[in-house]
Amino acid sequence: MCFQPCIARATIELATPASVYDYIVVGSGAGGIPLVDRLTAAGHTVLLIEKGPPSTGVWGGTMKPAWLNQTSLTRFDVPGLANEVWFNPTGVVCTDVDQMAGCVLGGGVAVNSGLWWKPHPTDWDYLWPQGWKSEDLAAPTARVFERIPGTTTPSTDGKLYLQQGYDMMTSGLAASGWKSIVPNDHPNEKNFTYGHATHMFSNGERGGPLATYLVSASKRKEFTLWMNTTAKRVVRTGGHATGVEIECSPNADGHSGVVSVTPGTGRVILSAGAFGTAKLLFRSGIGPTDQLNIVKNSKDGPTMISSDSWITLPVGYNLDDHVGTDIEVSHPSVVTYDWHGAYVKPVPSDAEAYLANRTGILTQAAPNLGPIFWEIIPGTDGVDRHLHWQARADGSTRTSMTITQYLGTGAKSRGRMVITSALNTRVAVAPYLIDAADKAAVIKGLENLQRYFAPIANLTWLRPRATQNATAYVDSIPATTAFRCSNHWVGTAKIGLDDGRKENGTAVVDTNTKVYGMDNLFVVDASIFPSMMTGNPSAMIVSASEYAADRILALKTSAS
Structure with missing residues (x-):
């Protein structure tokens, strides 16, 4: 299908007919950015969708105090200005969440204090499933800290x-x-x-994934980035995702319509954070029945996937901070x-x-x-x-x-986090x-x-x-x-071997980070964490993304 750019005119001109993408990644935070680098490096075409505007100067960000006006720097580049997000969050934080979440390019790694810890072995070994223990994550973590050593x-x-x-x-x-x-x-x-x-x-300056993984990904012809574009839902037929329905973020230029993945082999990866990813799953007909009924009775109702295609999973439970x-x-x-x-x-x-x-x-x-x-x-x-x-x-x-x-x-x-009739999320x-x-x-x-x-x-x-x-x-x-609140939210789409569709099952994604009941929909962000870690989560999320990329690239997909 074709998509359209959002522009402030009475008539909207069609954009160039949309290409399909091997991967659509929704969310440009600590989970999404490393993924697009790894996937494009493997030769796959990747569309990265970010609902917010650019952040740091290298990506076209413009939010800054007057004393930075003659520079390419923004408020996000200067470490000493990081705490200003708590005083002046307008245009920076998500408006559909009752907690503070960054809605700019980079997500949390653009607005946080940049703390960067190697995980303690128990951070992985406590409650993570087999295949995701500290010995499994050793090599991915080493790759992460080679690229972003920290200081x-x-x-x-x-x-x-x-x-x-x-x-x-x-x-x-x-x-x-x-x-x-x-x-x-x-x-x-x-x-x-x-x-x-x-x-x-x-x-x-602020470095991290924005200054490393995203830079290398952007140099490849396989990479496309859309900012100011909100993912509304995953478009799916049964257990197979065919694309993502998008709309312009409020008061911003972006894109709207439906963008598709490569027929048969394309994949969608949700990396929108513990609240954003869960919300997308709800709006895509995936989650507990009480939450899906709230979506059905909202403005989404007329176009929501029919209830006979709902996938009942414990999305939103296991919330941790x-x-x-x-x-x-x-x-x-x-x-x-x-x-x-x-x-x-x-x-x-x-x-x-x-x-x-x-x-x-x-x-x-x-x-x-x-x-x-x-x-x-x-x-x-x-x-x-x-x-x-x-x-x-x-x-x-x-x-x-x-x-x-x-x-x-x-x-x-x-x-537990839930969705409201206005399609906002709350704890x-x-x-x-x-x-x-x-x-x-x-x-x-x-x-x-x-x-x-x-x-x-x-x-x-x-x-x-x-x-x-x-x-x-x-x-x-x-x-x-x-x-x-510490604002280190995790856990709403828990990884595990116990399929959440079954009685007493608690997991939303399997150990390949694939959503149970879907053959080509994945979640890679803080949502999948089964438990809290010792320190701030950013580096652990990036390491999880590196490892998830290994597993996803090795996994074959065919249409249902």
């Missing part, structure tokens, strides 16, 4: 700036017997260890920086250092992350819980450090501290930290207060997205 010193002069908070905090950890490491040199040593934050940045517990301390040595002020009017010398040489404080991710430290808490149920602590020079006073405790690998609590059940042993680990971790920081002279506890015990403090914070 603990993003300034091109090799220096770190405003490290007073880091020095103060690690003095307490060191006195309590903790070990200093270069984290990505020792990914299996995430217990009683600490180090500087590792970022995907390169040459003082790091349980975030913020604590705050103050110390007279801490120096904070006005990151929000730097967006509009940076300190002239800091702006000059950045623009001239890519040096200085603006090469570091706001709000000056670090130290990062880890502890494994033996669970009251016999399952270890991994805690990832992430400090930043930010808080209620000018000498504050806020430290977020992330409960990761080993956690058992799960939630219906928050995945926080439902399991008693999860809560016990969070409390134990805080009790331990209070002890580890005891050697630090002149430290003031602000949250919890010095007179408040850990249990009372944890109980005082509601287990809701408003108070606990």
